[in-house]
Amino acid sequence: MAGFAELGLSSWLVEQCRQLGLKQPTPVQLGCIPAILEGRDCLGCAKTGSGKTAAFVLPILQKLSEDPYGIFCLVLTPTRELAYQIAEQFRVLGKPLGLKDCIIVGGMDMVAQALELSRKPHVVIATPGRLADHLRSSNTFSIKKIRFLVMDEADRLLEQGCTDFTVDLEAILAAVPARRQTLLFSATLTDTLKELQGLATNQPFFWEAQAPVRTVEQLDQRYLLVPEKVKDAYLVHLIQKFHDEHDDWSIIIFTNTCKTCQVLCMMLRKFNFPTVALHSMMKQKERFAALAKFKSSIYRILIATDVASRGLDIPTVQVVINHNTPGLPKIYIHRVGRTARAGRQGQAITLVTQYDIHLLHAIEEQIKKQLEKFLVEEAEVEQILTQVNVVRRECEIKLEATNFDEKKEINKRKQLILEGKDPDLEAKRKAELAKIKQKNRRFKEQVEHALQRQKTSGTGHRGRRPKARPEARSGPGPGLR
Numbered sequence: 001m002a003g004f005a006e007l008g009l010s011s012w013l014v015e016q017c018r019q020l021g022l023k024q025p026t027p028v029q030l031g032c033i034p035a036i037l038e039g040r041d042c043l044g045c046a047k048t049g050s051g052k053t054a055a056f057v058l059p060i061l062q063k064l065s066e067d068p069y070g071i072f073c074l075v076l077t078p079t080r081e082l083a084y085q086i087a088e089q090f091r092v093l094g095k096p097l098g099l100k101d102c103i104i105v106g107g108m109d110m111v112a113q114a115l116e117l118s119r120k121p122h123v124v125i126a127t128p129g130r131l132a133d134h135l136r137s138s139n140t141f142s143i144k145k146i147r148f149l150v151m152d153e154a155d156r157l158l159e160q161g162c163t164d165f166t167v168d169l170e171a172i173l174a175a176v177p178a179r180r181q182t183l184l185f186s187a188t189l190t191d192t193l194k195e196l197q198g199l200a201t202n203q204p205f206f207w208e209a210q211a212p213v214r215t216v217e218q219l220d221q222r223y224l225l226v227p228e229k230v231k232d233a234y235l236v237h238l239i240q241k242f243h244d245e246h247d248d249w250s251i252i253i254f255t256n257t258c259k260t261c262q263v264l265c266m267m268l269r270k271f272n273f274p275t276v277a278l279h280s281m282m283k284q285k286e287r288f289a290a291l292a293k294f295k296s297s298i299y300r301i302l303i304a305t306d307v308a309s310r311g312l313d314i315p316t317v318q319v320v321i322n323h324n325t326p327g328l329p330k331i332y333i334h335r336v337g338r339t340a341r342a343g344r345q346g347q348a349i350t351l352v353t354q355y356d357i358h359l360l361h362a363i364e365e366q367i368k369k370q371l372e373k374f375l376v377e378e379a380e381v382e383q384i385l386t387q388v389n390v391v392r393r394e395c396e397i398k399l400e401a402t403n404f405d406e407k408k409e410i411n412k413r414k415q416l417i418l419e420g421k422d423p424d425l426e427a428k429r430k431a432e433l434a435k436i437k438q439k440n441r442r443f444k445e446q447v448e449h450a451l452q453r454q455k456t457s458g459t460g461h462r463g464r465r466p467k468a469r470p471e472a473r474s475g476p477g478p479g480l481r
């Protein structure tokens, strides 16, 4: 197998890899590094924890060492925490170069960032919203001459989720040169490949890991069927079990909303589990502090929304628990990918309520693997059921007293005003967009059902309009909020 030197990397970079303990390139590194060094655009799709970051950091550092200037490279990433993690890889691998990097993310001081940008760092690592704000409001820096544009978690940057980056990306793309190398990476690139290909037009090199299953082999994936009303008792039971059976344990729990995340964090603390929360309603400093405490194992449980589902590399995480079944298979892939990284073992347990079984099936279909049932001692769960429900209710009441919902609404409005938008108009626009999306989704489901029916009946009637089946019209169950 080729080593880092055979990929065309300079000896100083090979030495940096050795010092970091990277002995052999991973497949995505083997595939992408030579193409990037040749000057080609690159779309790299490989499983979670397979070393995609170094696959772009190493060749960029090599090119930077040949022709150093600032701003040489711009890396875009969907979350603030991920921006810091990528910057760290640049710093460690680029140390002999005296690399200057700059992190531009929301929630941090804008003036200090503007100053840093004006000092022409070699590499800027940014979340789109804050970088676009700087482009709109400041002329003390330019990204007109960048050689590399990297989009990490590229599919997330392009999709129109609850954080929609489209407008900010347009502003950024208008400010970068047409002649550049564009590198796009994710574990789920194939879902948005067409849109992404429009961005990478310079002899694009597409690298995708060939594997029958879309999640890593070392990951033990299970589901636990639980009634909606008592799922928290199962959660507490699961954590207690890991606590009792392992000396050294570390768990990430994913929830669907900031409020659930906060309530569950309070609840788990009441049960004396060392828990920290991470969600977008927290101040940025609190977010960083929480992550640092979890990384250093001061706290063994991180309870988070999907703000932590992508990219975070915390080697000590042995278990991921999905408190809700993710509504999209790709969210599941990224969440469970927080464990079993870089060849390590890991376990993922997804709580599935009576309303979420169709979501579980969709996940299994996408990852091309059936999840096994996780077995628990029901009697043990029953013993704690009432206590857990009472504690959760207490925590809810306590949280409500802090006006959590109201604060969330105010925060949202503040953010929109800062972006120069009218909050009321935005709410209307969002509602309309949601309606259109729902209509499209229903139509897609109807077509899929019709096709499925055609396939099973084997008649193959062509040109017939698909009829809606009642369940296709009913939409997601209450489990999917």
Ligand SMILES: Nc1ncnc2c1ncn2[C@@H]1O[C@H](COP(=O)(O)OP(=O)(O)OP(=O)(O)O)[C@@H](O)[C@H]1O
Residues within 6 Å of the ligand: 021, 022, 023, 024, 025, 026, 029, 046, 047, 048, 049, 050, 051, 052, 053, 054, 186, 187, 310, 311, 312, 313, 315, 337, 341, 342
């Ligand atoms: N060649 C290598 N040999 C051993 N470990 C490696 C190698 N390259 C990277 N790693 C390590 O593997 C871990 C995962 O890498 P990385 O965070 O880049 O994964 P990723 O593919 O970007 O995952 P995700 O899709 O979750 O973002 C890191 O801790 C990194 O240091």
